[in-house]
Amino acid sequence: DKGGWSSFMAKEVSEQPDAVANTLRGRVSDSGVHIPELEALGDDVLAGITRIVVVGCGTAAYAGLVAKYAIEKWAGIPVEVELSHEFRYRDPVITRETLVISISQSGETMDTLMAVKYAGDAGARTISICNTQGATIPRESDAAIYTHAGPEVAVASTKAFVAQMTALYLFGLHLARVRGTLTNDEVAVELGELEAIPAKLTTVLETGGSVRQLAHWMADTRAVLFLGRHVGFPVALEGALKLKELAYIHAEGFAAGELKHGPIALIEPGQPVFVIVPSPSRSALLHAKVVSNIQEIRARGARVIAIAEQGDAAVLPFADEVIPIPLAAPLFEPFLAVVPLQLFAMELSLAKGLDVDQPRNLAKSVTVE
Numbered sequence: 281d282k283g284g285w286s287s288f289m290a291k292e293v294s295e296q297p298d299a300v301a302n303t304l305r306g307r308v309s310d311s312g313v314h315i316p317e318l319e320a321l322g323d324d325v326l327a328g329i330t331r332i333v334v335v336g337c338g339t340a341a342y343a344g345l346v347a348k349y350a351i352e353k354w355a356g357i358p359v360e361v362e363l364s365h366e367f368r369y370r371d372p373v374i375t376r377e378t379l380v381i382s383i384s385q386s387g388e389t390m391d392t393l394m395a396v397k398y399a400g401d402a403g404a405r406t407i408s409i410c411n412t413q414g415a416t417i418p419r420e421s422d423a424a425i426y427t428h429a430g431p432e433v434a435v436a437s438t439k440a441f442v443a444q445m446t447a448l449y450l451f452g453l454h455l456a457r458v459r460g461t462l463t464n465d466e467v468a469v470e471l472g473e474l475e476a477i478p479a480k481l482t483t484v485l486e487t488g489g490s491v492r493q494l495a496h497w498m499a500d501t502r503a504v505l506f507l508g509r510h511v512g513f514p515v516a517l518e519g520a521l522k523l524k525e526l527a528y529i530h531a532e533g534f535a536a537g538e539l540k541h542g543p544i545a546l547i548e549p550g551q552p553v554f555v556i557v558p559s560p561s562r563s564a565l566l567h568a569k570v571v572s573n574i575q576e577i578r579a580r581g582a583r584v585i586a587i588a589e590q591g592d593a594a595v596l597p598f599a600d601e602v603i604p605i606p607l608a609a610p611l612f613e614p615f616l617a618v619v620p621l622q623l624f625a626m627e628l629s630l631a632k633g634l635d636v637d638q639p640r641n642l643a644k645s646v647t648v649e
């Protein structure tokens with residue numbers, strides 16, 4: 281049931297504040313973060329982990345890439361993120377102290393299931409982040425942290441992505457507490473940021489109208505580039521994936537720092553480039569670097585659409601469009617910055633008269649390898 285929305289995707293994008301709030305519910309209290317599902321593994325096991333490998337496909341892998349930044353910072357433990365199908369068919373180094381976290385909305389993605397089985401057989405501890413109660417991947421794992429995004433029907437993943445990041449951030453804070461790398465007060469500050477996300481998501485969803493206009497202007501676009509840095513990099517990858525899936529447009533996401541190592545050659549007059557701009561107030565250094573990237577591509581004729589913190593005056597002279605997002609601590613920006621990109625892909629798909637819920641050639645759950 282689309283509940284009055286024109287598509288499942290429109291409905292699910294709008295449900296993102298609830299997806300985050302419901303995934304937090306019951307796991308945050310005055311005494312900090314508590315994930316009962318992790319008792320299956322035990323704090324002593326988590327304290328002894330020396331390395332984390334996150335596996336997933338598509339959007340799930342990008343949620344993992346975002347979380348890598350948070351978990352390494354908070355828990356001081358190396359985190360690698362690998363596509364499930366690549367992990368499974370090489371000879372990854374796995375020990376009893378390796379924790380493999382799989383991410384899967386459906387819990388049935390065959391590539392990810394095989395990676396989890398492989399990791400378990402090789403002696404790793406396994407945790408599943410999953411949105412579907414009782415699915416195969418959580419059943420194959422030592423412990424499961426469920427996201428509570430509600431059923432996701434549209435093929436393009438949206439609310440599951442923000443819910444996956446929420447669950448992974450909760451896990452990172454749990455791990456930081458277990459390992460003693462953050463004080464209770466520090467954990468409380470990060471939890472406060474997380475709890476503020478649903479209301480900020482509601483604000484970002486209000487930018488829908490301006491994104492729709494943008495999509496209409498760009499209905500004939502043949503290629504779109506996305507640039508981001510730090511946690512904005514995986515958001516750029518996710519924005520490009522959404523556009524490929526939904527609007528059948530060639531799209532690439534790049535780390536902004538990589539521009540001069542090749543991708544800047546793609547910039548020609550009129551080339552649309554979305555740039556995810558870090559907060560000027562919270563990450564001044566990264567902000568300055570990304571603004572300088574914007575100047576470089578603008579000087580070569582790029583059409584710049586900046587996703588930037590509300591009131592960021594530095595981007596105004598160089599951007600053709602600015603889509604504002606509310607202020608958030610740097611690690612929390614992906615929750616907000618991804619929304620205009622989801623909306624853009626959806627609106628462009630609609631502007632081209634395509635099926636936004638069921639794009640061609642794709643299945644919601646990929647149950648073959």
Ligand code: M6R
Binds near residue numbers: 384389435436437645
């Ligand atoms: O169910 P899963 O989370 O395991 O699915 C993984 C990918 O197939 C999925 O995220 C896919 O990339 C989406 N269509 C992206 O929108």
